[in-house]
Amino acid sequence: xxxxxxxxxxxxxxxxxxxxHTRRDYEGAVSTLCAGCGHDSISAALIxxxxxxxxxxxxxxxxxxxxxxxxxxxxxxxxxxxxxxVHGRMPSVLTGAAxxxxxxxxxxxxxDGDSASIGLGQFAHVLRRGVNMVYIVENNGVYGLTKGQFxxxxxxxxxxxxxxxxxxxPIDLVQLALALGASFVARGFSGDKEQLVPLVKAxxxxxxxxxxxxxxxxxAFNNHPGSTKSYDYVREHNDAVNRLDFWPSRDAITADYPPxxxxxxxxxxxxxxxxxxxxxxxxxxxxxxxxxxxxxxRLRGEVVTGLLYVRPDSEDMHDALxxxxxxxxxxxxxxxxxxxAALAAxxxxxx
Ligand SMILES: Cc1ncc(C[n+]2csc(CCOP(=O)(O)OP(=O)(O)O)c2C)c(N)n1
Ligand code: SF4
Ligand SMILES: [Mg+2]
Numbered sequence: 320x321x322x323x324x325x326x327x328x329x330x331x332x333x334x335x336x337x338x339x340h341t342r343r344d345y346e347g348a349v350s351t352l353c354a355g356c357g358h359d360s361i362s363a364a365l366i367x368x369x370x371x372x373x374x375x376x377x378x379x380x381x382x383x384x385x386x387x388x389x390x391x392x393x394x395x396x397x398x399x400x401x402x403x404x405v406h407g408r409m410p411s412v413l414t415g416a417a418x419x420x421x422x423x424x425x426x427x428x429x430x431d432g433d434s435a436s437i438g439l440g441q442f443a444h445v446l447r448r449g450v451n452m453v454y455i456v457e458n459n460g461v462y463g464l465t466k467g468q469f470x471x472x473x474x475x476x477x478x479x480x481x482x483x484x485x486x487x488x489p490i491d492l493v494q495l496a497l498a499l500g501a502s503f504v505a506r507g508f509s510g511d512k513e514q515l516v517p518l519v520k521a522x523x524x525x526x527x528x529x530x531x532x533x534x535x536x537x538x539a540f541n542n543h544p545g546s547t548k549s550y551d552y553v554r555e556h557n558d559a560v561n562r563l564d565f566w567p568s569r570d571a572i573t574a575d576y577p578p579x580x581x582x583x584x585x586x587x588x589x590x591x592x593x594x595x596x597x598x599x600x601x602x603x604x605x606x607x608x609x610x611x612x613x614x615x616x617r618l619r620g621e622v623v624t625g626l627l628y629v630r631p632d633s634e635d636m637h638d639a640l641x642x643x644x645x646x647x648x649x650x651x652x653x654x655x656x657x658x659x660a661a662l663a664a665x666x667x668x669x670x
Contacts, residue, residue: 357509357535407438467540478545526587
């Protein structure tokens with residue numbers, strides 16, 4: 320319960336990262352979600368990823384919409400900036416914040432209802448603009464917070480807890496993100512932290528719009544036979560195309576893998592993602608191939624996970640707009656009011 324304060328004390332032997340922080344420094348308030356909710360496992364993966372990446376918590380801004388998923392930023396990175404916005408509107412708030420201060424790591428946390436229904440337009444534009452962020456949808460196929468209505472990502476033919484059948488075609492947010500121009504697209508499963516943690520790290524190191532769809536079962540309303548977003552279904556139908564390791568730029572890569580089964584992708588900040596190919600025919604730099612692969616496996620009822628697409632030379636919104644390097648609040652009066660000579664030069668350039 321959030322009214323129960325978490326004890327600040329911790330075991331003196333807890334491991335610390337390069338900043339001298341323990342994992343506990345990356346936690347938040349005690350979760351109020353249902354025990355077993357997939358969203359809590361995603362929070363745990365985020366805590367681990369940011370701790371292991373030695374990210375100073377004050378350099379992170381968490382933004383969310385409305386839903387059980389959108390409540391989760393309260394439960395991790397308690398020492399970071401946070402903004403719980405309105406339903407489906409997180410992307411525009413995040414875009415504004417990113418424009419004002421490009422020095423922070425932006426983490427958008429949303430749900431399938433928040434992003435695929437009321438917020439679908441916002442989802443589309445934040446990805447096509449290439450906002451430098453990690454956008455996570457905690458995808459359970461239902462509106463958990465409002466008691467389990469089908470969401471737009473529920474598969475056609477899947478059954479609700481009360482036995483009703485969903486007759487509508489699903490929106491696959493991964494396919495949509497690819498079509499919209501996201502330069503990093505991945506899918507994870509809340510029940511597979513080993514896969515999710517490196518996906519999060521790679522997304523943080525990526526320069527541009529990084530999207531991760533995380534299948535996250537709702538134990539209260541969508542974890543029964545007939546659901547395609549239950550723990551059992553995803554475990555049985557998970558088709559992982561690759562496994563990855565992430566090395567920050569400062570670490571030398573020492574591991575040795577057999578050639579042919581590994582592919583390295585260097586990220587913007589000099590970090591490296593090493594992909595262990597589980598399917599030899601899968602190439603995460605081939606966008607058209609990725610789209611075809613997703614669709615053919617979706618039709619077979621399989622849930623494709625892993626790093627699905629990455630464009631290492633990606634640009635972001637700031638590159639396109641040629642915005643100033645410094646955060647707006649760090650600009651001086653002289654920067655903001657450059658004087659009449661500068662104005663005359665601008666006017667002359669427009670004549
Ligand atoms: C403008 C507006 N419309 C409707 C609602 C009611 N509402 C709250 S959360 C929610 C859906 C949340 O679903 P999802 O984003 O999938 O989150 P989950 O709870 O499943 O994690 C809805 C419809 C609202 N809060 N605001
Ligand atoms: S209702 Fe579902 S999504 Fe919400 S906390 Fe409970 S299990 Fe999680
Ligand atoms: Mg949901």
